[in-house]
Amino acid sequence: MNMLDVSDIWTLIIVIIFILSFILNFTDIPQRIQLWRFASYVRRKLIQVDDIESDVRRRLVNYLGSLGIKTPREIVDNFVNNYFLIEPVNIEPTDIIRRLAHLIRVRDTNIKSYIDYCMPGLTKVDKHNLIVALEIAAVITIVNKVLKHYFKTGLESNNWVLLMQLALEMPRILKIINAYSKALDAFFLGTPIGDAAGPLLVKYLVGGTEPKYIAEDTVYFDGVMLNNRRVYAIKAEGPGATVGRIGEAVEKLVEKLGGNVARIITVDAALKLESEVTGEVAEGVGAAIGDIGPEKISIERVAVKYGIPLDAVVIKMSQEEAINTMTKEVYDGVLKALDKVKNIITSRVREGESVIVVGVGNTVGVL
Amino acid sequence: MPPNLDIFTLILLIMTISLILYTLLLSFIQRKASRETVKPKIITKISCMRDDYSEERDFKKGDYVGLVVGKCPKCEGNLLITAIYLIRGVKEKG
Numbered sequence: 001m002n003m004l005d006v007s008d009i010w011t012l013i014i015v016i017i018f019i020l021s022f023i024l025n026f027t028d029i030p031q032r033i034q035l036w037r038f039a040s041y042v043r044r045k046l047i048q049v050d051d052i053e054s055d056v057r058r059r060l061v062n063y064l065g066s067l068g069i070k071t072p073r074e075i076v077d078n079f080v081n082n083y084f085l086i087e088p089v090n091i092e093p094t095d096i097i098r099r100l101a102h103l104i105r106v107r108d109t110n111i112k113s114y115i116d117y118c119m120p121g122l123t124k125v126d127k128h129n130l131i132v133a134l135e136i137a138a139v140i141t142i143v144n145k146v147l148k149h150y151f152k153t154g155l156e157s158n159n160w161v162l163l164m165q166l167a168l169e170m171p172r173i174l175k176i177i178n179a180y181s182k183a184l185d186a187f188f189l190g191t192p193i194g195d196a197a198g199p200l201l202v203k204y205l206v207g208g209t210e211p212k213y214i215a216e217d218t219v220y221f222d223g224v225m226l227n228n229r230r231v232y233a234i235k236a237e238g239p240g241a242t243v244g245r246i247g248e249a250v251e252k253l254v255e256k257l258g259g260n261v262a263r264i265i266t267v268d269a270a271l272k273l274e275s276e277v278t279g280e281v282a283e284g285v286g287a288a289i290g291d292i293g294p295e296k297i298s299i300e301r302v303a304v305k306y307g308i309p310l311d312a313v314v315i316k317m318s319q320e321e322a323i324n325t326m327t328k329e330v331y332d333g334v335l336k337a338l339d340k341v342k343n344i345i346t347s348r349v350r351e352g353e354s355v356i357v358v359g360v361g362n363t364v365g366v367l
Numbered sequence: 368m369p370p371n372l373d374i375f376t377l378i379l380l381i382m383t384i385s386l387i388l389y390t391l392l393l394s395f396i397q398r399k400a401s402r403e404t405v406k407p408k409i410i411t412k413i414s415c416m417r418d419d420y421s422e423e424r425d426f427k428k429g430d431y432v433g434l435v436v437g438k439c440p441k442c443e444g445n446l447l448i449t450a451i452y453l454i455r456g457v458k459e460k461g
């Protein structure tokens with residue numbers, strides 16, 4: 001302490017505080033440093049996303065190879081980069097649902113004919129499972145592209161807010177991508193997934209009754225009696241991975257029965273909130289179906305046309321559980337929901353009346 | 368107090384050490400979290416149509432709910448796969 005005395009030190013501190021506050025308030029230096037930190041974090045996470053994407057491609061190519069396909073890599077690449085869907089004009093809402101339904105069906109048919117063309121002779125089950133697996137690879141590729149787009153845009157324009165948002169969202173996005181990547185195995189193996197809860201419940205309800213065709217990839221079961229109530233049931237056609245055309249099927253079945261239906265009960269998997277427990281069963285009103293519109297509106301329209309009450313039973317699960325092999329908790333939820341559905345039928349449908357139970361969801365692994 | 372260790376050097380020293388400790392601790396926690404893996408297991412449940420017999424085995428590729436896998440040892444009815452689900456195994460550290 002021989003060079004500076006106490007008052008000199010205080011002067012020094014005040015000068016440093018002054019300079020620091022100037023840097024903090026009147027320059028971009030702190031933001032630049034943050035930008036640099038967030039960018040390096042996002043870059044690390046993007047490498048992980050890249051790894052997941054190439055891993056998914058590799059597994060898919062191996063799987064196609066095991067099905068005896070000669071050029072699996074080309075098939076995967078071609079699928080992943082194509083088959084987008086342009087949403088119909090929505091400033092003119094007349095018949096928008098019909099136009100959307102039309103486009104969805106055209107895309108669906110195109111994908112199926114692409115698979116038929118590249119890989120003739122696949123069984124229906126393998127074909128359906130493969131389409132979902134390809135869709136998973138496509139989703140991961142698109143997400144990766146979008147993430148990289150925002151990352152590059154953020155860097156080029158020095159947009160530290162954009163990079164910060166990206167960095168904060170990255171763990172959540174990575175978790176979802178991981179869930180999708182894991183889900184691939186479920187479709188390769190053909191095990192039921194969490195989303196198969198609805199179809200599984202229908203299977204338990206109808207037992208060994210023979211399924212009958214009603215709409216593309218969709219079947220119905222007729223004539224199960226439950227305490228003198230006639231139960232009709234609808235689900236996608238298993239055990240391949242498909243969600244079928246549930247709305248169209250409900251519409252056709254109600255018309256076929258001439259509107260003589262006391263109730264329509266839809267059963268579906270629902271995303272749980274963080275505080276909720278997997279396998280919880282809840283009951284409400286409406287059409288429990290998570291499509292982008294056409295199928296749901298068909299159910300609502302036909303219910304309104306004949307004044308049929310719509311009941312909804314949902315089984316709660318996380319997004320990860322919904323797309324991966326069904327867990328014991330979800331399975332227990334299905335059994336609970338089955339009791340609930342039976343309860344609704346006996347308490348709200350009079351003897352001698354008919355009721356339609358609709359098992360909504362992907363029927364992979366459930367006949 | 369030693370002559371070359373004044374109060375400011377001491378504060379600086381403490382801050383530097385705690386910063387290094389904090390960084391080390393953070394990376395240690397992250398590494399520990401990523402090392403814990405869960406080994407799940409897929410179970411196939413088989414029951415008789417008449418509900419007088421049931422068994423569980425490991426999932427095999429090709430299994431699906433509703434598949435007939437044989438005859439019941441008790442009543443000669445069909446044996447069906449009635450459920451396939453995943454049970455989470457014990458947490459393993461590896």
Ligand SMILES: [Zn+2]
Binds near residue numbers: 417420441
């Ligand atoms: Zn038996």
